[in-house]
Amino acid sequence: MTQTTTGIKLDDALRERLRTLGTARDRSPHWIIKAALVEYLDREEAYERERQEDEARWHRFQLTDNALSQEQAFAFFDRL
Numbered sequence: 001m002t003q004t005t006t007g008i009k010l011d012d013a014l015r016e017r018l019r020t021l022g023t024a025r026d027r028s029p030h031w032i033i034k035a036a037l038v039e040y041l042d043r044e045e046a047y048e049r050e051r052q053e054d055e056a057r058w059h060r061f062q063l064t065d066n067a068l069s070q071e072q073a074f075a076f077f078d079r080l
Contacts, residue, residue, distance in 0.1 A: 008033075 018029045025032070057073070062068055068076070 015029075018032060021027075022029045022032055
């Protein structure tokens, strides 16, 4: 895997917070930034997948008008 460098601009307060946390956790600022970015991307990508699934379900419902009644849904969950 090829790695490239990407720069970000941090104000002094944020840079100090990053340094302080890195010292407390015995981690480099680079490690903390990368871990935070991975966590953010994982969360946002999962949200986007769910949003797209919801949109597809809504579109499918609009086309078919096929849905479960409340009673059918409760019966399904009771069987679980």
